[in-house]
Amino acid sequence: MSTFVLIHGAWHGAWCWDGVAPLLERSGHEVVRFDLPGHGEDRTPAAEVTLEGYTDRVVEALDALSGPGVLVGHSLSGTVISQAAERRPEKIGKLVYLCALLLPGGKSAIEASQEDGDSVVLQSAEVDEDRGRIILSEEGMRKALYHDCPEEDFERARRLITPQPLAPLATPVEVTEGSFGSVRRTYVRTTQDRAVSPAAQEKMYTELPCEKVVSMATGHLPFFAAPGELAGHLDSLAKL
Template sequence: MSVFVLVHGAGSGAWVWYKVKPLLEQHSHTVIAPDLPGHGKDKTPLADVTLAAYVERVCQILNEQPEPVVLGGHSMGGGIITQAAEYCPDRIRTLVYLAGYLPENGQTMLGISQEDTETLLLANAVFSEDQLAVSFRPEALKQVGYGDCSDEDMALVQALLIPQAAAPMTIPISTTPERFGQVPRVYIECLQDYTIGPSTQKRLYTALPCKKVISMDTSHNPYLSAPQTLAEHLLALA
């Protein structure tokens, strides 16, 4: 049996995995879906939410496990698991990017978005007065990331989505071939994605080749719209 550690994306929390987690657990796998600092039930102040804090939380969890894990990251979580793999590569069996940022050494997640010609993310971003946080126009949420999600899903998202600290998106990822580069990678692309456009996802996994690329004909958030199919893909990697 495998240990899955699933890292959520921007503005989200452990709650995003609530449909997928039991589908993996019913096959006797262990699933850990943490709230990153400042997300969900974690009350870290926004000013203290950094990329380093995110990565430290993930590495702490990895080091607590009895065996190397399948480490999944959705969206922003992709950048986080990339940096975590540089710091603790021996604690990871496989990296799984779910429509996630897969930055090369020196890239930032914001920089990747700025080069994305298909994304609707930045056009609908709203920064706080102090520039510490970014949220998204509520009326654009469905179009940007949840196009195939039900009204029930959208009610949950609108109730639980929070402003995202801007700082983690602007910090360059630092990796080496000797550490991050030695951890096997799988990419799950979402073909109806307007958060990280399909062309950008392809560019990312082409620049840093993955041992397997899986395609899902969904929006950016298939853990809500296609949980059974997503779970089946993850189970195949166990």
């Protein structure tokens, strides 16, 4: 069995895995999850949060494992797991990009999002430059992220969502073929996604090929829309 390290995406926290983690554990896997700096219960001020700080938190978790883990990154955290793979390729058995940003070196998340003409998430976000963060409106949450999720998940998210720090979005990833490129990678594509569009996802995993791509007919939050199906895909990808 595998050890999964589950990394949440923008605005969210470790709480978004509440429906999936028990299913993976029931299948015999170990699960590690935590809040990135500035998210969930971590109170790091948004203006102090960086992509490097995100990566440090993931590397710390990887270093605590007895062997290589399966590193899953959702959405924005595709950049984080790529950076972690650059720093600790030997600690990762497989990377799983969950409707995530799989970017080449030199490209930032904000660049990728601005190129995605079918994404509606930035249209619903308000930039608070003075405090170094982006705030997503409730209307934007529902339209871009929660349109196919159970109402109770949306209501809970309204209480738990935190502003997204700006710096990690604007920082280009720095990856090399020798380190990041040496780690096996897979992709979970979401075909009803309004945040990272299906076309943008396909472009990314075509330009940086993955050994396996699986599709889910959900929006951007499959851990809420179809937790059982997602857990099944993760279990299968870990066994490749």
